[in-house]
């Protein structure tokens with residue numbers, strides 16, 4: 786769906802596959818989803834560090850960061866979250882087209898919004914990582930003190946408290962951050978990428 790008319794696609798003479806060849810690895814979007822405090826940022830940061838050590842070209846998009854710039858006009862209504870995820874999905878797709886293994890860390894609470902991102906990606910280039918963690922554990926971690934504020938009624942529509950989180954039905958990876966250490970979760974993601982051939986051309 787585009788609002789503008791009279792726009793015509795212009796192809797580049799260098800394509801994604803050539804960029805991947807130059808980089809020596811595939812490109813894709815590794816999409817972390819889960820409750821606030823589940824560990825999306827922590828795990829994706831460590832995965833990126835590990836991939837960098839292995840010579841992989843990466844970039845990481847994080848909800849808190851993107852909402853300071855590109856998406857600073859969006860709040861947390863269902864409509865704004867959908868638009869947040871739509872824009873991030875498009876940016877991540879461009880980054881994958883540029884040859885990067887792109888990591889994203891957004892709550893992305895709605896299955897439909899995540900599935901729409903999957904749909905715009907080429908086959909095999911959307912790797913959904915469900916960072917599974919009991920709400921009780923997320924709340925006890927409360928790294929930013931937001932659950933406390935939500936329970937006190939100072940934040941309305943907080944995911945998991947008075948706003949929904951829809952678990953993925955069929956994610957490529959499930960890391961259980963309330964059962965396994967940060968290192969184990971990181972290794973699980975890196976191992977998957979290696980085993981599925983993403984780290985080579």
Ligand SMILES: Nc1ncnc2c1ncn2[C@@H]1O[C@H](COP(=O)(O)OS(=O)(=O)O)[C@@H](OP(=O)(O)O)[C@H]1O
Pocket residue numbers: 820821822826847848849852861865866867869870890891892893894929931940941942943944948
């Ligand atoms: N109402 C409400 N619900 C959930 N989260 C809230 C809310 N208000 C602020 N925050 C903070 O914003 C971060 C989530 O931003 P995202 O862009 O990932 O959210 S979403 O994907 O659009 O749902 C989230 O970051 P993480 O804790 O890293 O997930 C919170 O720090």
Ligand SMILES: Nc1ncnc2c1ncn2[C@@H]1O[C@H](COP(=O)(O)OP(=O)(O)O)[C@@H](O)[C@H]1O
Pocket residue numbers: 819820821822823824825826827828890926928961962963965966967968970
């Ligand atoms: N196995 C684990 N995986 C990820 N984070 C963990 C784990 N165990 C404890 N934590 C802690 O939980 C918190 C997760 O916060 P954060 O990464 O900001 O979550 P999110 O990005 O999902 O909101 C951090 O303080 C982190 O150190």
